[in-house]
Amino acid sequence: MKVKLASNYGFCFGVKRAIKIAEDYENSATMGPLIHNQDEINRLKNDFNVGLYNNLSDVKDHDTVIIRTHGIPKNDLKHLRTLNAKIINATCPFVTTPQQIVKKMSSEGYSILIFGDSDHPEVKGVQSYAENQDDVHIVLEPTDLENIIFKNNKIATVAQTTKKKEKYLEIVNYLILKNKEVRVFNTICDATFENQDAARELSKEVDIMIVIGGKNSSNTKQLHSICLENCSNSYLIENETELENSWFLNKKLCGVTAGASTPDWIIQQVVDKIESFS
Amino acid sequence: MKVKLASNYGFCFGVKRAIKIAEDYENSATMGPLIHNQDEINRLKNDFNVGLYNNLSDVKDHDTVIIRTHGIPKNDLKHLRTLNAKIINATCPFVTTPQQIVKKMSSEGYSILIFGDSDHPEVKGVQSYAENQDDVHIVLEPTDLENIIFKNNKIATVAQTTKKKEKYLEIVNYLILKNKEVRVFNTICDATFENQDAARELSKEVDIMIVIGGKNSSNTKQLHSICLENCSNSYLIENETELENSWFLNKKLCGVTAGASTPDWIIQQVVDKIESFS
Secondary structure, eight states, rough: OOEESSSSSSHHHHHHHEEEEEESTTEEEEEEESSSSSSHHHHHHHOOEEEEEGGGOOOOOTTTEEEOOTTTOOOHHHHHHHOOOOOOOOOOHHHHHHHHHHHHHHHHEEEEEEOOOOTTTTHEEEEEEEEGGGGGEESSSGGGGGGGSSSSSSEEEEEEESSSSHHHHHHHHHHHOSSSSSEEEOOOOOOHHHHHHHHHHHHHHHHHEEESSSTTTTHHHHHHHHHHHHOOOEEEEEEEEOOOOOGGOOOOOOEEETTTTOHHHHHHHHHHHHHHHH | OEEHHHHHHHHOOOHHHHHHHHHHHHTTTEESSSSSHHHHHHHHHHHHHHOSSSSSSGOOOTTTEEOTTTTOOHHHHHHHSSSEEEEOOOOHHHHHHHHHHHHHHHTTOOOEEEETTTHHHHHHHHHHTOGGGGGGEESGGHHHGGGGOOSSSSEEEOOOOSSSSSHHHHHHHHHHHOSSSEEEOOOHHHHHHHHHHHHHHHHHOEEEEEEESSTTTTTHHHHHHHHHHOOOOOEEEESSGGOOOOGGTOOEEHHHHHHHHOOOHHHHHHHHHHOOOO
């Protein structure tokens, strides 16, 4: 089976940076999964003895603890600092930015609106930086705004780095029509969209698309949904073991893309296996 | 001829306020026309001896000078203050707001974008408050933004009070996609749109519409253009002397609306004359 890779795919700047940091700190542990990719987390464990803590109570004296790419809530970081542990911050700088914006805007008396998934660790982290927790609101849709009562008519907005700009504009427009001032910070990261644009183009010219990435990764799921729009034979897999020969029957060209947390070595294994199919 | 008035029309808050101020200062003079209505200016002259200065050099010692509703450029105000004259500020508070926003945002290092007519006195006044005159830009259309080079990727925007919100959103959306921060101040005044909505509704149910207002008034011209969309027999007049009997031949119901600078006594004269037509 012939394979064509998307013109942009895989690791973004923040993920490359976090992995490099983890490799530099052997025998450390990350606070929460470093990135949304179990295979890469396993590799860091096997090759660099980088462990995984899921709770603050896991941290022991003299541990080296790495803050993951998506960041952690402010109070968790504060608590970590009270422990006798070395803290290495691998939060993506593009995530640190909205955290700091929310902190500053909230302290200046702005109501805060975050466009994102309230369950996502990045959003939880960003939200935690608001000084007034009663006046920070998270929405996914413009209609979610209807039930929100802001304390001010001065609103500051940030977006989860992986969200779609078009939807952010819809949300912002709703706010502008109802408030005196809306301070719009465009915190959406282009890397995600470069991968998406490339996936969109490629999915138009192939008869099967393989999207490689974590099944709980929001940017990988978005890639998959974009590919499905153009190519009904689009599959989301985490690694090459999930590939099924039957998918490729009577197909001519297979497109491959990968989420922002998918390492090159996994992509290579997937490509090798697809090429081995007749 | 039967007449129906729009549910909202005529003077806005800022104009009512300016006229009250002028009536309170007999024997004064306004710096530029107080409002966009020659008949009301004549009435103030006849009844209260309120004159009109078109140039700063017209101001004489001990004059009382009234700043008009649309405001004047900062340096003109500064110059006035050096003269031996009493200054009464009748600038609409809704116009003072964008002036002060532009001043503050410019001093904080924001590039300034004004949505409005660069020839309009309100816009000229607002623009003049930017501390950095090289980095204040005026547009009417999103496409006008293509050729602008902002000095910063932090932009603050205001709109001329009488502009359309939909177009403002288009302009703001363009900016959000290309800049880190866009600080959107919604300085558009609702009074204009209440008159417009009422004119739109009324123009759908009549067979002739009369729009009363200054022919150089931007909000009156917009009312006229909205009426024309629904009623091809829509006429813009400044007072009852312009009415022509022939317009009303074979018509059944005449709608009447008036721009934000049109006084009630002029509207009444127009209504009386239309009702006298058979």
